[in-house]
Every structure is written in C-alpha cells, then in structure tokens.
Amino acid sequence: MQEEPRQKAVIAGVELKGGGDFDYAMQELRNLADACYIEVVDQLSQKLERINPSHYIGTGKLDELKILLEAHEAEAVIFNDELSPSQIRNLEADLECAVMDRTMLILDIFAERAKTREAQLQVDVARLQYSLPRLVGLRASLSRQGGAGGAGFRNRGSGETKLELDRRRIEERITILQAELEKLVATRQNQRKKRKKNDVPVVCLVGYTNTGKSSLMNALLETYDPETTKQVYAHNMLFATLETSVRSIELPDNKSFLLTDTVGFVSQLPHHLVKAFRSTLEEVTEADLLIHVVDFAHEDYEKLIEVTNHTLQELGAENIPTVYAYNKCDLTEHPYPRVAGDSVYLSVKEKAGLDELVGKVKGEIFADYVTRDILIPFSEGRLVAYFNENANVLETSYEAEGTRLRLECRFADYERYKQHFVEMAGES
Template identity: 75%
Template sequence: MTEQTQQQKAIIVGVQLQTQTDFAYSMEELRNLAAACYIDVAGELSQKAARVNPSHYIGTGKIQELLALAEAHDAQVVIFNDELSPSQIRNLESSLERTVIDRTILILDIFAERAKTREAQLQVEVARLQYMLPRLVGLRESLGRQGGGAGLKNRGAGETKLELDRRRIEERITALQAELEKLVARRQIQRKQRQKNEVPVVCLVGYTNTGKSSLMNALMEYYNPLTTKQVFAQDMLFATLETSVRSIDLPDNKTFLLTDTVGFVSQLPHHLVKAFRSTLEEVAEADLLVHVVDYAHADYEQLIAVTNATLKELGADHIPTIYAYNKCDLTEHPYPRIEENNVYLSAKEKSGLLELTELIRGQIFDDFVACEILIPFSEGRLVSYFNEHGHVLETSYEPEGTRLKLECKAADYDRYRNDFVVLQAETPVDVLVRGRQPFREEF
C-alpha cells in the first residue's frame, strides 16, 4: 500500500432498517473492513428508514449533511454499508464529488490484497470483474481504484468505449473461469482420492479472524511436532483465502484430515460466494465441522449466527458440528473445559487441544471395534497389519497363536474376520473413542 492510500480519510454511511437488530455491530465491522484497507474512518452518518432510498441510498435531505461532514473532516472517500446499485453510485458521486465505495468493494479489495495462491487470485479477480461489469458507468474513480477504467457519461465515442470495456471484461471473465476450472478439477481429483482412502475430514469453519489457522497450527505442532507445513496465521481479517489440508496423526494410529477454510463475514458479497464456491465445497463434503468462535468478541453470538447462515447457504448446515470457543485466555471463562458439544480453549496458549481432540474422536471414529482376538501363527501377516493400521493395546503369545487386545476399523475387522478367532468384541466403541479406556469394565 502506498503512503497516500494509508492516509485516506473516509466517512462511513449506513441505513438502519426497521427490522435490523444488528446495525451497530454492522457499522463497527464496516470500520474494521475500512481499517483493513488502510482507510482512516474520520466520521459516521446513519439514518433510520423503512427502506433504502433507490436513487441515493440515503434520503436526499441527508446528502447535504453528509457533504458537510466530509468537508469538515477533509474526507475524499465515502463508504456505504450495503452494496450500491450502478445508479446509486452514479448519483452519489455526482452529488458528493467524492469517491464512493460500498461494502462489497471493500471486501473485494481485502481479498485482492490477501490472495496468495493462483486459485485464490483467479477467484478474486472473477468476483471483482463480475461486480464491475454492470457498474462501468457509475464507478468513475471508484472503478479506477479497482484497477479498471473510468466510466464515461457522454454519448457517442464514450458509449462505444463503454461497450468495448464491457466486451473486454466479459472475455477476461471467460478466460479466467476456464483457467479456474482446471485448478478446480485437480482439487476435486485430490478430494475423491481422500474419500477413497476413507480418511475422515474435519473442517475448521467460522467468522474471519477467530483463530482457525492458529488452532490448526497448534494441533499440528502438538501431534506432528516435526512438521514444517504450518499455515499462514495472523491477527487480521481474511488472512486465509485458500483451503489448506493437513493430516493429523494421533498416537493410537488414528488419522484425520484437518481443513482450514476462508473465514466468513456478514453480507459476504454473492460474487465472492459464487467465485469461491468450489473452494467452499470442502466444507459441504466434510465429515465434521469445528465451528471456531472468537469468545472474547463482544458480539460473538452474532458471529455464530452469520457463520451458520453462510453454512446453510452452502448446503453444509446438516453436518455434525463441534463449537470451539477460542481466545478464552482473554475472558473470565474457565478453560480448558468441555460442556456437551462445546469446548472452551485457547489456541494461542495451546490449551484445550486434548479436549477438542476428544470431542473430534467421539464424532469421526465411531466405526471402530474394540476386540480381543487370537491370530494363528500361519496368519502372522495380520499381526503386522493391525500394528500398523490399528491401535494394539496388549500383545501376548499362546500355543495357538498371537493374542491381541486392540481397536481397529470395523471394515478391517469384517475383512479379516475369518482369519482369526474372536475372544471378545464390542461395537460401537462408545468408550474407547474418548482415547482413555478402550474397554468397558466387564472386559
């Protein structure tokens, strides 16, 4: 970002509708979005109304008040809390003679700044171009800020230029989507391969900046201390824009894949949801969701509601979910602690990781059998197999063969059932999944 961009001052504007209960939070979030774009919010203007003004977003009587506020603070940018129509942008810039930005442009700017992988960059550019296409006339300097051109209001040659710009943008979108489809196809192949391997997939979801990436790194450090595959984690909005998948290997030979996903935000632009849908498919196909919540946030319940609404839009609201209340070190709530399907923890302090793993175990490893078997010496290969793919608790040798007390997948138990003698068995393993007592007392 340039020095000039960092020093930009802006006024934020919002309309509170009669049915809107989260308006104050929404405006505070708009401030945070502006700060993420290195814009200094110098003032705020709001209006209560039954509906948004179709021509100027706010009532025309408020325009002069907004203009005076912008002049008083020497603000050359005005940011609106909702997505503006092309005519609203055109009318507002004409009346205010200032750069007009809406919430969608702010989020698109942040995504463009954060995108690192080729797929994320393509997704962001497609979303930006789709947003710009109907707004070529109205965006003027706002469009220039997005790296496009200036909309022209005159007819004749200007109108020809406008049509040329439209065609170029449409051609660019087509080219980008073709390249994106190749990357998506490659990832779908990888996903199908993981499904074929029958490794459970656990997906971290939640609002942006709740600590999903930090939690993923903490789990990797705990269970795979020699790993060098940490994901990028930083205290800022939308630090993660690409899906990262890591294998978590537990001490008892159980393995699951942990997926880190892009964070959500209220009023996430539909262009972005559409562009990132292929990435977010990881969420819809997970076996378990871990909904990470910033428990130290004053409006954490609102963050949960926004995330749940987004999950419903993605068709992922039916997937079993664990709620991980993070950042408890900044609250008075005791931690680590499990309360039903909720776990209170601190990724920063790496406290509560065992408790979270305990809940995850109970959800995704319910297809394991706790058993005691006798393997004939002629089937010695099974001893090696179960040592590698199961969790062997005790091994002893008898005249008839090798006696194992173990936990293994139900599929493995059924596959080799005719090759060993069953001494004891229990399924489902509602005790062993807690990772402590693999057999009930009668065993």
C-alpha cells in the same frame, strides 16, 4: 520505513425496520475499512422504511454527508450495503468524491490477501463480475479493477485497468479467467475424490474471519508432529486466509484425520465472491465434522456464531455434526480448558484445551471403531502387521495357536478380516 498515510472516509448506512443488528453491521463495516487501510473519521446513519432507489439515503442526509466530508477532509464514503450502478453514479456526481459499498470493500481486501493463483483468479472473476454493470458510473472508484494486488483508494490512478474497458472486453476476460479456474477446480475435486477413496475422515475448520482457525491448525500440527514444517499462514487480521489448506493430523493411537482450514466468514459476504470461491467453500460441505472456531473474547461473539451459521446454511452445510471451539479464553474470565456438551473452551495461544478438543473430535469421527480381543493364527501373520499399522493395538501376547491382540480398530476392518482370526470369548 515511513507508514503510508491512510485514506479518510465516512461510513454511511440505512437502518431498515426489522433489518437485523444495524449497530453490529456498522461496526463490522468499520473493521473492514480498517483492514483496507482506510481511516473511518465519522459515521452517518438514517432510519428508513425502504432504501432510497436513487441515492440510497434521503436528500437531507445527503446534504449532511457533504458537510461531514468537508469537515473531515475525507476523500470517500463507504456505504453499508451493495449499491446499484445508478446509485453509485448519482452519489459520485452529487458528493464529488469516491464512493464505495460494502461489496467493493470486501473485494478489495480479498484482492490484497489472495496469494495463490486459484485465490487470485477467484477474486479477479468476482471483481470483474461486480464491475460489469457498473462501468458507466464508477469513475475513480473502480480504477483498481485489474490485478489482485493492492487495496482500494491507495492505487487510484495507477492504471491497473482502464475504465475504458468496454463490456465485451471484460466479458472476454471473465471467460478466460473462468476457464483457467475450472482447471484448478477440477484438480481440487480430484484431490477430494482421492481423499474420500482413502477413507480418511475430513474435519473442517469454520468460523468468522480472524477467530484463530489457522492458529488452531498450526497448534494441532505442532502438538502431534513437533518436527513439522507444514504450518499454515496465520495473522491477526481479517481474511488472512483465503487459500484452503489441508493437513493430515496423525494421532499417537494410529488414528488420523485430514484437517482443512477455510476462508473466514463475514456477514453479507458478496454473492460474487461466494460464487467465485465455490470450489474452496465446497470443502466445507463435504466434511465429516466441522470445528466452529469462536472468538470467545469478542464482545459480540454470539453474533459471530450467528453469521457463520447463516453462511453454513447458505452453503448447505448446516446438518454436518459440529464441535464448537471457544478460543481466546485466556482473554476472558471463563475457566478453561473445559468441555461442556459439544463445546470446548480453550486457548490456542497457550495450547490449553487441544487434547480436550481432539478428544471430542475423535468421539465424533471414530464412532465406528470397536474394541476386540482376537487371536490371529501364525499363518496369518500379515494381519498382525496390518493391525499394528492401521489399528490401535492395546496389548499383544503370544500363545501356542498364534498372536493375541487386544485392539481398537475400524468396524469395517473387523468385518473384512474376521474369518481369518478367532475372537476370544467374553470380550466386547
């Protein structure tokens, strides 16, 4: 099958004084374009005190941009920030080419990756809300506004949704989609309530997009349940996972926890998307523990950590206990598996360091477990069965008065049933 020719684009950005790591932001924009099947042929940047309100960049740079577009025969310009409706209108008129901004690019990627009905609805709502104030000037750039399939420029003119859609019709569409989304959100919230009721700890995988979160989930599933058929989709690309997946990890010592895989983060995640994906992102805020997966082989891995921590802060999840999983150590010189404080250095690909990671997780989420030596009278035999199923029984022996168990159990279980057994003296 012959590969479709990639669209050519120039990326452009303004470096503001004290505006953060500009080089990193531009590299990230390049990666986002690549994920959208767009070939970046050149880059233009400008240092300014403030963004030009009419054209984003200054008039001199605008002329420079025209020359670059002509020289490379590029069909589009992608700007590093979210553009206002008037900026899009003015730039399209002056450059006579398609104009995209960072938000459009991310929305396009999400649209292509969305697989479940909920994710597709979330992306559609975000795209419609983004396009609403921009109807007048978007011309060809927004010809892809309709469905959730297909990215950016490749579908231009395919008639997914006509630009003639007026504001009223778009608003009506948003209302219909949001009503459907609310039903799915309610279902998800009910599932969360049930999980809380069952008192099973929830561990949430978070991190920058494409650090190996889904691969880590699969590796843990396969390690603790070799017969599993519940693997999640994992692929080496930005935003491979948009759906929240929840899997139960059953440990050999009768302990278990729920592991949640979430959408990856990226800097300047569009607020329309954050709003639309709120039900998915809520999973993070209600977790008992976060596993922050880091691509340790990435040259800017510290920046990726920063982006994720900033997003967690915005979600109100910055105070949840966190274990850092430094993945892809096999691509570095760093020794692994290794535990240092709240960090575990590992390689998901080689399944090296998984036991160490689970050890750290257990230390965090099963801190309320106690080890006891108890004697259960024969008349309370049901308790022996209960503890065999719900605790980690280390030793069993039979005495004249009943069954003696040395076990590790939840403190709550110990308190609930202690009047039915005798605790053996001198044991902790």
